[in-house]
Amino acid sequence: MHGISFRIQICVKELLATDVLLKLLFHLPVNYPSTVPDISVNSDQLTRAQCVEVKDKLLEQAKKHLSEPMVHDLILWLQQHLQDVIKQSAAVSNEKTTLSKGTEDGIWMLLLHLDHMRAKAKYVKTLEKWASNLRLTGRLMFIGKIILILLQGDRSSIKEYLILQKTSKVDVDSSGKKCKEKMMSVLCETEVQSQHKRFQTFEVKEYSTLEELQKEFETAGLTALFSEFVPPLLK
Numbered sequence: 161m162h163g164i165s166f167r168i169q170i171c172v173k174e175l176l177a178t179d180v181l182l183k184l185l186f187h188l189p190v191n192y193p194s195t196v197p198d199i200s201v202n203s204d205q206l207t208r209a210q211c212v213e214v215k216d217k218l219l220e221q222a223k224k225h226l227s228e229p230m231v232h233d234l235i236l237w238l239q240q241h242l243q244d245v246i247k248q249s250a251a252v253s254n255e256k257t258t259l260s261k262g263t264e265d266g267i268w269m270l271l272l273h274l275d276h277m278r279a280k281a282k283y284v285k286t287l288e289k290w291a292s293n294l295r296l297t298g299r300l301m302f303i304g305k306i307i308l309i310l311l312q313g314d315r316s317s318i319k320e321y322l323i324l325q326k327t328s329k330v331d332v333d334s335s336g337k338k339c340k341e342k343m344m345s346v347l348c349e350t351e352v353q354s355q356h357k358r359f360q361t362f363e364v365k366e367y368s369t370l371e372e373l374q375k376e377f378e379t380a381g382l383t384a385l386f387s388e389f390v391p392p393l394l395k
Contacts, residue, residue, distance in 0.1 A: 162190070163187060163188045163189040163190045163192065164187070165186065165187040165188075165383075165384070165387035165388075166185075166186055167183065167184065168183075168184045168186065168231075169181065169182065169183050169184070170182050170184070170239065172238070172242045179205075180203060180205045180206065180242065181204065182201065182202075182203050182242075183203065184199065184201055184235075185199070185384055185387065185388050186198070186231055187199075187383050187384050188231075189383075193225070193226065193227055193228055193229055193230055194226065194227055196219060196222040196223055196226065196230075197230075197231070198355075198384040199215050199218050199219060199222075199384065200215070200384040200385070201215040201218070206246070208349075208350060208351075209351075212351060213248070214238070214242065214246075215353075216353075217241070218234050218238060221233075221237050222234060266315070266351050266352070267312060267313065267352040267358070268312070268313065268315040268318045268349065268350065268351050268352060269298075269318075269348070269349070269351070269356065270309070270310070270318050270321070270346070270348070270349050271308065271309070271310050271311075271346075271348040271389060272308065272309040272310075272325070272344055272345065272347065273306070273307065273309075273344070273345040273393060274309065274341070274343065274344055275307075275343035275344075276305070276307070276343070277331060278332050278334075279331055279332045282330075282331075283331055284300065284364055286328070286330050287300055287309070287330075288300075288362065288364070290321055290324055290325075291321075292362070294317040294320055294321055295313055296311045296312065296317055296318070296362060297311070297312050297313065297358070297360060297361055298312050298363075299359065299362070299363055299364075299365055299376065300362070300363070300364045300365070301365055301366075301367065301373060301376070302364075302365070303366070303367040303368075303369075303370065303372075303373050306390075306393050308347075310359075310382075312352055312358060315351075322346070325341055325344060326340070326341065326344070327340065328341075348388075348389060356380060356382060357379065357381050359380065370390075370394070373390070374386055374390075377390075
């Protein structure tokens with residue numbers, strides 16, 4: 161019903177005197193190949209900006225292969241052109257250094273996982289206050305015991321939020337004393353892309369099924385983000 165998702169790892173050799181391991185996540189929608197797949201790119205050897213550039217180039221190539229199976233061709237193209245993409249990304253990055261800092265950062269997205277909330281009402285009120293003060297939008301999502309925070313906003317505000325989340329006493333421990341959040345995981349921090357829908361508000365939502373949560377991500381153009389980070393939390 162929702163298409164399929166799968167990972168591919170490839171190693172591109174002889175690039176900048178080192179091997180580059182690329183981790184690719186493809187989500188093929190139900191109407192693939194009439195529609196291009198969602199693609200996520202990660203690599204320990206590349207910067208986040210370079211991964212985004214690689215992803216954008218893959219999507220450009222995908223549009224040239226509409227109506228025909230394309231994943232294998234995209235992998236071959238990437239192996240042959242990765243070095244050119246990285247060089248081009250570096251050139252664009254150098255140009256950006258001449259821009260003002262306000263336009264350089266753009267809009268970013270943050271996905272967090274919290275282990276638990278003991279003082280839930282107070283915790284939620286605090287998160288709503290931070291989001292409002294920092295002009296962040298997104299969702300605080302509950303499904304069973306899983307708690308996710310999805311935020312969008314200026315990168316400086318995202319970073320300030322992370323500092324607040326890590327250093328403020330937002331919950332209570334088992335004895336009822338105020339405590340800092342020590343069991344938070346940053347699942348993803350990346351720049352918002354053109355295919356991502358911008359949230360207009362920050363909302364607290366509870367979901368009774370995984371399908372409801374998945375629909376929330378899909379509506380926001382975040383199918384690949386859901387497939388990569390949410391299912392592992394259920395294991």
